[in-house]
Amino acid sequence: MDAPLTKGIHHIGLTVSKLEESAKFFISLLGWNEVRRNKEYPAIFVSDGSIMVTLWETKEEPSNQFDKNKNVGLHHVAFHVESEADLNNLYEKLVNSGVKIEFSPELLGPGPAKHMICYEPSGIRIEFTWPGI
Numbered sequence: 001m002d003a004p005l006t007k008g009i010h011h012i013g014l015t016v017s018k019l020e021e022s023a024k025f026f027i028s029l030l031g032w033n034e035v036r037r038n039k040e041y042p043a044i045f046v047s048d049g050s051i052m053v054t055l056w057e058t059k060e061e062p063s064n065q066f067d068k069n070k071n072v073g074l075h076h077v078a079f080h081v082e083s084e085a086d087l088n089n090l091y092e093k094l095v096n097s098g099v100k101i102e103f104s105p106e107l108l109g110p111g112p113a114k115h116m117i118c119y120e121p122s123g124i125r126i127e128f129t130w131p132g133i
Contacts (some may be wrong), residue, residue: 011045011052014124019044019057021121021130026053029097030079030090047081065123076117076125087114087130094118108132 016022017099026032034047035052044055056067066073079088095101100127102117112132120126 009051011054013054013056014074014077014122015056015058016120016122016124017058017061017122021053022055024122025099025120026055029093029099032086051079053077054088074124076127078115078127078129081128081130084114084132087116087128090128091116 014022017041023046026046030048032046032048032053035047037044037063041101042057046053046055081090084105091101093103100119102119105114105115105116108115108129112128114132115127115129116124117127
């Protein structure tokens, strides 16, 4: 069998309807850094030091929200957290900031891994996962 032709993820590009609010979610709530902006597109590039997310602003308001059970596309994006305490602290921070939560930290399958899902300001589902080790 041949070796894979790819080596991990370079970046994720997300189309958002609320560019500044979505960037603030990553920067203010998650502690990411703004890498750069492209005012012509417009886009904001953010990074946690391991991965970059490109936030591309929609040209017009979306006609409907993405439905993970009906639409082809990004179901969610998941980010790793280092510890169960980090996952729980992040949950509290998101709740206190008024972020819409789909579910609080819970076992992922039989465990001990845990995860939670919330929605960033443009409505994209964001999962946070602690692998339980």
